[in-house]
Amino acid sequence: MVDFDCVVIGGGMVGAASALALAEQGLQVAVVEKYQPQHFSSEQTLDMRVSAISLASQYLLEQLGAWQHIKQWRACPYERLGVWEQEFSYTEFNAKDIEQAHLGHIVENRLIQLALWKQIANHSNITSFCPENLTHLAQDSSKVTLTLSQQVVTAKLVIGADGANSHVRRLINIGVTAWDYQQSAMLINVETTCAQQNITWQQFYPTGPVAFLPLSKKSLIQQRQFKQDQSTGYASLVWYHHKDEIKRLSALTNAQLQMEVLAHFPKRLGDIRVIDKAAFPLTRRHANSYQKERVLLVGDAAHTINPMAGQGVNLGFKDVKALQEVIALAIADGRCWHNAKVLAEYENLRRKDNLLMQTTMDALYLSFSHPSSIFKVLRNLSLFTINKLPLLNSVIKNKALKYACGI
Ligand SMILES: Cc1cc2nc3c(=O)[nH]c(=O)nc-3n(C[C@H](O)[C@H](O)[C@H](O)COP(=O)(O)OP(=O)(O)OC[C@H]3O[C@@H](n4cnc5c(N)ncnc54)[C@H](O)[C@@H]3O)c2cc1C
Structure with missing residues (x-):
């Protein structure tokens, strides 16, 4: 049986970033992933799954060394974002308004994951188990024992990054508040x-x-x-x-x-x-807790959101950044980095922000799907007014834009 400081279950975009962020703190990390990421070649067609990567997520990927690979392969920067219902209410957000060169990049999910895995392969603090599958998990006061298909490992801390239908979340009995969008x-x-x-x-x-x-x-x-x-x-x-x-x-x-x-x-x-x-x-889901007895949830395992504003993985990367910060601070202060108090700090930092973004998306979804013609006139007039009044334009639009970009 091999002992690790931390085992990350799920090596998707958020899990792979978590593994690198924690290994950077000097921790011995393992990452367990079901499917081997495919190598990049110019023969491959475009991945169906793409994400609008915010500036904040780009900075994290730069810090983890993955961005250089993504840039070299394929990423499409965008400087403007147009939204409208009726043509007269067309509203455009521009990177120049917030003094940035671009608002984000559209990147294939597969390439983000692959770039992170390239960094994992070169990191001396990370062991990868792939293809591997988590089958069972047992928590006690000093460690978590994880039974994988081909081996058993232990960890002081387990990160559940295994996506929306998280097996980790189910094994530790954390429920979700969820509903299907129509x-x-x-x-x-x-x-x-x-x-x-x-x-x-x-x-x-x-x-x-x-x-x-x-x-x-x-x-x-x-x-x-x-x-x-x-x-x-x-x-x-x-x-x-x-x-x-x-x-x-x-x-x-x-x-x-x-x-x-x-x-x-x-x-x-x-x-x-x-x-x-x-x-x-x-489907919108929010885990009722982000952590329980040495097991912690990140990314879609903790929350899923209506993708209309392209924020899902960006929230996951914000989870990673927050986790990295609370653990770095605990290590610097000489505190036990994996105790319940430190993990609760992570949840305090992230729950409100994730909930705010989920609620904002739901408000947009409900407002724009409302069939009433009064609602239709009101929402188009609101967009039109924000566009035409310079003060509202710069305060509301730029604030919303900075929030969406994560800066
Ligand atoms: C239509 C659509 C459009 C979207 N567009 C955007 C966008 O523009 N911008 C944005 O930010 N977000 C977007 N999202 C959301 C984004 O795709 C997700 O938030 C993101 O994929 C979550 O990443 P993750 O790493 O948390 O989970 P996942 O991507 O689900 O990764 C989980 C990983 O865990 C592995 N795994 C699962 N179970 C096990 C197990 N038992 N053992 C080992 N490994 C396991 C899986 O193989 C997988 O690799 C969109 C979502 C949808 C549905």
Whole structure:
């Protein structure tokens, strides 16, 4: 049996970042992941799962040494963010307004995870067990014993980073407050006739928003299936709608889906060709506690959120940053870094912030899906007014923008 200071269950984006952040404190860390991340090659097509990575998340990934790999592979910066329901209420957020070069990057999830794993492979304080699977967990006053498929290990602290349906969370009997949104989201990777863009946009409908996220075509233009033409670009479209409608759209061929997209997305999209598609149900979950007897939850294992503002993994990275800070402080003060008081400090730092973002997204979801015409006029007038009054514009818009960017 091998003893570790900390074992991270789940080596997705948040778990891999947690392992690196704790190893940087000098702790002996193990990371357990079910699936081996695939190596990067320019032959691979774009991943269906992409994330809008905030400035704060970029800084964390830089600190962990992963950003340099991501930049080298593929990442698409965006400087502007457009939102509207009726055309007259179109509101644009610009990086210049908050004195930044960009608001964030759209990056394939697989590449974020792979870049972190590249750093893990080079870190002398980290042991990786992959492919491996957690089957059982037993807590006592001095350690946690973890039974994996092929070995047993112990840890002073276990981090549950095993995603929305966390096995760790279930094994330690932490419940969740949860509800299903009435919508699902369809992600559609497309080739567009517009050159690569520096804007991400979202138009709201009562049935759910439609969104455009630009993707980097770096290395893809070398592939036969992508045009060499510089005037084409790539993008991830997100189509939120009632579950039944997303089910119907999922059953269409790419050519049929292309016709539906062209009929329902705003004209500014231009012409497109559908490359690939996938659908996801949307559920909000919040763990009733983030920690219990030497086991702590981060990322989607602790909270999931409506993805319409692209904040899920950004909140997970904020969890990692907070955890790193409380443990670093405890070590610097000579306190026991894994005791319940330190872990409670992590929960105090993160619970309110996660809840605030979840609630803000739900308020947006409810407000824009309300069918009443009075609501429709009010929400469009609010956007219009914020746009037209300079003081409101700079105070409300820039504050919201800084919050979304995590700065
Ligand atoms: C449609 C959609 C769009 C989104 N867009 C954005 C966006 O633009 N920006 C953003 O910030 N967020 C976005 N999100 C949210 C984001 O994808 C998640 O928050 C993020 O993937 C959570 O990362 P995680 O590492 O916590 O969990 P996961 O990505 O679920 O990773 C969990 C890992 O644990 C492993 N695992 C699970 N069980 C075990 C086990 N028993 N043993 C070992 N390993 C195990 C899994 O293999 C996996 O690698 C979106 C979500 C959806 C559904």
